[in-house]
Amino acid sequence: MNHSTFVSPSTGRKVKAILFDTFGTVVDWRTGVAREARMFADKHGLTMEPFDLADTWRARYYPSMAPIRSGDRGYVPLDQLHFENLKTALAELGLPPSEFPDDDLLELTRAWERLPAWPDSVEGLKRMKARYIVGPLSNANTALLVSMAKSAGLPWDVVIGMDLLQVYKPDPAAYTGAAALLRLHPGEIMLAAAHNYDLQAARETGMATAFVRRATEHGPEQTTDLAPASDWDICVEDFTQLAQSLSAEPAATA
């Protein structure tokens, strides 16, 4: 491995690992889920618009974690939340989930393991991997992340699923726990994410930050996270630019 050359302006430390938010940042969940929702609709003769299911399903993502974040519910892995949220989403779309076999709902839930990478993700990660430890720092559980990596060809060095830490981002323990597992100072880790709230939480635990704009994560009419909300260490359009910023000399950041 070549050595890191990037010193974070905000942490003053040489970055040794780059951890990535996954859904939306590395992979295109909306396209991937809609693709499998279409297969599900065809199989069951539904007229449902596949992107509606993807959006309705994902809309349950943060609310379903709220009771776990607040301590009202014990930790359950994202796998299980996805399954529960699928049933809620179908019901919201007027499709009683009890009308479908559980096996079909479980199979559709596994769509989250088969999401396509954004076109620049794999090559960018390979370039960054030459100099840095790369891994996901995702709310997904380890098994889901490993399946996703095998399916999409994501060349992770280490997979940090939230089942290892039993919390959900943006709980500070998600970030500090990852640093402890890697035996690194938080300032030696950069979080790369398409979501400002995630970068803010990472910064508050002392991590370096990179904003990657994913302007169509939520489809062509996206209104959120279209621009960096703070002076993150790096702000780029894709992983190609991120790899470039991180391979350049310290002063040459984007």
Added chain:
Amino acid sequence: MNHSTFVSPSTGRKVKAILFDTFGTVVDWRTGVAREARMFADKHGLTMEPFDLADTWRARYYPSMAPIRSGDRGYVPLDQLHFENLKTALAELGLPPSEFPDDDLLELTRAWERLPAWPDSVEGLKRMKARYIVGPLSNANTALLVSMAKSAGLPWDVVIGMDLLQVYKPDPAAYTGAAALLRLHPGEIMLAAAHNYDLQAARETGMATAFVRRATEHGPEQTTDLAPASDWDICVEDFTQLAQSLSAEPAATA
């Protein structure tokens, strides 16, 4: 990823993941530690035989875990045991550890992160990675394993360090905990190891087993683990043969 074609004769299940014992099975700890022991000896003007330090140091490995296995001591990561054991080993060789700066002892301890792979390991792992999830199932902690992988070029899909499970092999929880993290039935996981005791423990938790003979792990006069002690699913000479056995049809195992 291509699909697995190997059904374990002992578990009757299609193998989906191959987990590897690391020290001795994937990497050559004796050569690697001796190499850095020689640098240490040169720096401090010692006449010590480097392989003596490697052997004496490693001889403390199992005894130092015993109090943790028995519950007399809480879990501490292997990093820390290695550091403690280095001091004991130096003392046994007549070299009081207090005569050396802690920084030099810590640097020598990091030799375990820079161990060379056996010549067949990396290519064999790459071949197996095409069909299976591959990862270490080692008594080392995650950070040590990630550093080792970066240094030696080990293409892991997932890194399961014992700090994730807070036990040491052959505690059954080391094997069942790894299966749970991967959301796999133990019978869908094969442990590959050069040590019969490790395979026995894996088998007792329901895993498939592969014995890889590493006849010089302990040097040219090795007397242990020169042959399989049971009817493991696969018995091979190296990772090339292991990859071959696992890519063949179910009946064509070694």
